[in-house]
Amino acid sequence: MPSNPRPQLRRRIRFFLHRWHRRLGLLVSILLILLVITGVALNHTGQLELDNHYPQSRVLLWPYQSVLPDNIGYRGRYGLLYSANGMLMLDEEVIADCDRLTGAAETLDYVLVSCLSGWHLLTGDYQLIESFDPAFLSLADDARPAISEGQLVAGSPDHWQRLNTDALTLEEIMPHARIASYEVLPSVNQSISWQRVMQDMHSGRWFGRGGIWIVDAAAFAMLLLAFSGIWMWWSRPGNRR
Numbered sequence: 001m002p003s004n005p006r007p008q009l010r011r012r013i014r015f016f017l018h019r020w021h022r023r024l025g026l027l028v029s030i031l032l033i034l035l036v037i038t039g040v041a042l043n044h045t046g047q048l049e050l051d052n053h054y055p056q057s058r059v060l061l062w063p064y065q066s067v068l069p070d071n072i073g074y075r076g077r078y079g080l081l082y083s084a085n086g087m088l089m090l091d092e093e094v095i096a097d098c099d100r101l102t103g104a105a106e107t108l109d110y111v112l113v114s115c116l117s118g119w120h121l122l123t124g125d126y127q128l129i130e131s132f133d134p135a136f137l138s139l140a141d142d143a144r145p146a147i148s149e150g151q152l153v154a155g156s157p158d159h160w161q162r163l164n165t166d167a168l169t170l171e172e173i174m175p176h177a178r179i180a181s182y183e184v185l186p187s188v189n190q191s192i193s194w195q196r197v198m199q200d201m202h203s204g205r206w207f208g209r210g211g212i213w214i215v216d217a218a219a220f221a222m223l224l225l226a227f228s229g230i231w232m233w234w235s236r237p238g239n240r241r
Contacts, residue, residue, distance in 0.1 A: 025225055031218045038202040042195070050195035054085075056188065063206055064192050072182040074104040076111065078126050084188050088113060088120065096120045096128050100190055103144035105152055105180055110165050112145035112152045119145075119154075121165060130168060137170050146177035153177045 045051060055061060061068065073082035079091040081104055088098035098115035105112045111122040114134070121130045134143055139154055145163075146153050152163040153174050160177040161170040200206035204215030 028218050028221045028225065031215070032222070035202060035215075035218075038198045041198050042202060045195050048194075050198060051193050053194050054189045054192060055194055055197055060197055061189055061192060063200065063208065064189075068187060068189060068191065069100060071185045071188045072101060073185045074101075074106075074180055074182050076104070076106050076126070077124075080183070081111075081113065081126075082185055083115060083190065086190060088115065090126050095122065095126060096131055103146075103179070104182075105145035105147050107147065107150060107152060110152055112154065112163065114143070114145050114154075121168070129165075132168065137168075139170075144179060146179045148174040148177040 041048060041050065071082070073080045075081075076090075081095075081101070082089055083098040083101040086097060086099050088095040088101065096113075097117060098113070098120070099117040101113070101115055103114040107124070109124045110129075111124065111126060113120045113122065118131055119134050119139075120128060121132075122128055134141075134154075137154065140156065143155050146155075146160065148160055148162065151174075152165065153160045154163050154170060155161050155177075157177075160174040162172055162174055163169075164171050197206065204211035204213070207214060
């Protein structure tokens, strides 16, 4: 009687799947480790405060270089004025809250500082007098502090107004103004949080345009691993009892 070819075919298929199951598993395991770590971290975003901390590693931030703004500083009479970790700094001294410094102007008696989160009026020796929202003075988002005729002004190159430092109001229009020069400092990330990095790694966006397809391919490979593993177990004699 001719032998039944089905057991031999099943063994060949099982051998083929077993060989590729190991290779595919090794390949996918690297990405799977990343998905597990980022997934667990994202599930505990609140406890880990991932949305309030910002990585500074150039390796981690390479996908975001085009959207990270320049970190600028202003050299004043008493030191370097800059922002770091959400604070306005004078050298190593904390002055006020500031998510990103955008401008500064200095007279003998006052210093006016603009940040994305708000503006600050300081004394001539850099002591905080008042913090305020630029919308309170009807200033546009691109408004900056400057100097005109030895006085503080605020606005844009085509519209400058003198700042009344006592009443904190904008008064007569000034014809021209001088914007202070700034220094470009080593980049400090204050906008891309750990939560954003983890989300982009988990979805594949962190790896560039093809990253999402890589994660999709890995997900499909894990699906193949699951089905092949079930079939190899099921096809073994005695496992179907």
